[in-house]
Amino acid sequence: xxxxxxxxxxxxxxxxxxxxxxxxxPYHIWLSEIMLQQTxxxxxxxxxxKFIEAFPEIEDLAAASSEKVLxxxxxxxxxxxxxxxxxxxxxVAYELNGKFPGSYKELLKLKGVGDYxxxxxxxxxxxxxxxxxxxxxxxxxxxxxxxxxxxxTTEGKKLFKKLAExxxxxxxxxxxxxxxxxxxxxxxxCKPANPACEVCPFNEECVALRTxxxxxxxxxxxKTRVKKRYFNYLVIETGNEETAIEKRTGKGIWHGLYxxxxxxxxxxxxxxxxxxxxxxxxxxxxKDFSVEIFNPEPVIHKLSHQHLYTTFWRVQVKEQENTxxxxxxSAYPVPVLIQNFLNEYLPEDYK
DNA sequence: AATCCGGGGGT
DNA sequence: ACCCCAGGATT
Numbered sequence: 001x002x003x004x005x006x007x008x009x010x011x012x013x014x015x016x017x018x019x020x021x022x023x024x025x026p027y028h029i030w031l032s033e034i035m036l037q038q039t040x041x042x043x044x045x046x047x048x049x050k051f052i053e054a055f056p057e058i059e060d061l062a063a064a065s066s067e068k069v070l071x072x073x074x075x076x077x078x079x080x081x082x083x084x085x086x087x088x089x090x091x092v093a094y095e096l097n098g099k100f101p102g103s104y105k106e107l108l109k110l111k112g113v114g115d116y117x118x119x120x121x122x123x124x125x126x127x128x129x130x131x132x133x134x135x136x137x138x139x140x141x142x143x144x145x146x147x148x149x150x151x152x153t154t155e156g157k158k159l160f161k162k163l164a165e166x167x168x169x170x171x172x173x174x175x176x177x178x179x180x181x182x183x184x185x186x187x188x189x190c191k192p193a194n195p196a197c198e199v200c201p202f203n204e205e206c207v208a209l210r211t212x213x214x215x216x217x218x219x220x221x222x223k224t225r226v227k228k229r230y231f232n233y234l235v236i237e238t239g240n241e242e243t244a245i246e247k248r249t250g251k252g253i254w255h256g257l258y259x260x261x262x263x264x265x266x267x268x269x270x271x272x273x274x275x276x277x278x279x280x281x282x283x284x285x286x287k288d289f290s291v292e293i294f295n296p297e298p299v300i301h302k303l304s305h306q307h308l309y310t311t312f313w314r315v316q317v318k319e320q321e322n323t324x325x326x327x328x329x330s331a332y333p334v335p336v337l338i339q340n341f342l343n344e345y346l347p348e349d350y351k
Numbered sequence: 352a353a354t355c356c357g358g359g360g361g362t
Numbered sequence: 363a364c365c366c367c368a369g370g371a372t373t
Contacts, residue, residue, distance in 0.1 A: 033368065033369095034369095036367085036369095037367090037368070037370070038366090038367055038369055038370090039367060039368080040368090041367090043367085044367095078369085078370090080370080080371075081370085084370085111371095112369095112370070113370085114370045114371085115369085117368085120368065132368080134368045135366075135368075135369085183368055184368095187367090192365070192367085193365085193366090220366095222365095224364080224365090251372090
């Protein structure tokens with residue numbers, strides 16, 4: 001049997017029932033694809049459900065405040081996705097009269113939509129003849145054919161795109177089903193670790209299995225150097241149930257999210273060093289204040305490229321600028337690092 | 352071509 | 363620790 005047909009048989013027996021698989025509405029498909037970029041299905045699924053409930057139509061998403069969109073996105077990471085999602089929703093709703101672009105080429109022009117996502121929408125919604133190449137497809141083809149070209153190079157991307165297109169040419173059934181199938185196969189069967197080779201429908205033709213290179217494929221070049229940063233968050237207490245927060249702007253992590261006033265330092269600092277810090281003194285103008293540490297051992301918040309050694313400091317003052325009621329703080333989108341602290345700090349009523 | 356951008360889960 | 367995840371944008 002040809003590869004695509006055997007793959008389809010596997011898929012029909014093993015596919016998960018996922019909400020975006022029972023629709024061809026481009027709004028729903030687009031939303032799911034943006035959410036699933038570099039994100040596991042299990043992690044994205046509850047967010048998808050929340051968004052569909054909050055924004056049944058793309059016009060609802062377009063009309064929402066960016067704060068509400070980010071708040072619903074909170075915890076999913078890669079927040080530029082949420083910002084691009086919102087901008088694209090407004091563009092489609094107001095400039096295109098709610099009608100999604102109808103081809104791969106046009107979809108590719110949307111913010112936050114690259115080669116994979118444009119292909120996915122075009123395939124699933126319009127059954128356009130386009131090949132999908134995601135992390136699963138890289139893995140399946142690299143193992144099946146024993147390809148050692150690194151997948152994160154220009155050459156690798158071109159090669160695997162070509163392989164995917166050649167395979168698609170041999171598909172004599174619904175192409176969108178085929179595209180779903182190869183990704184599902186990579187996600188559930190030809191997994192990164194401990195793939196189910198013993199019961200694999202392709203274990204006789206798989207080059208990597210024959211040459212004992214399953215664990216070595218796909219090849220990916222990278223030296224991830226993790227940068228250490230030291231955050232000191234000022235939890236400012238004014239005595240009237242308010243605290244100061246600020247919005248992160250500019251480049252860097254967590255753009256658009258809120259946090260406590262931040263004093264970043266080169267290393268872990270003492271209370272004395274904090275009191276003398278220049279940025280601290282810009283935040284705390286009064287002479288009379290008290291400082292108390294919340295967590296003597298820093299909270300280590302781990303991101304892909306950064307480890308954040310974080311200390312929260314209680315600073316009691318008489319008056320402070322840029323404060324908001326503790327009662328309203330749960331409405332602001334915040335990083336998980338801040339949310340975890342708030343879950344300890346806030347009274348139940350304010351969560 | 353490299354680097355950045357999150358958070359969660361697996362090994 | 364390190365890897366990966368229905369990638370894309372920026373430098």
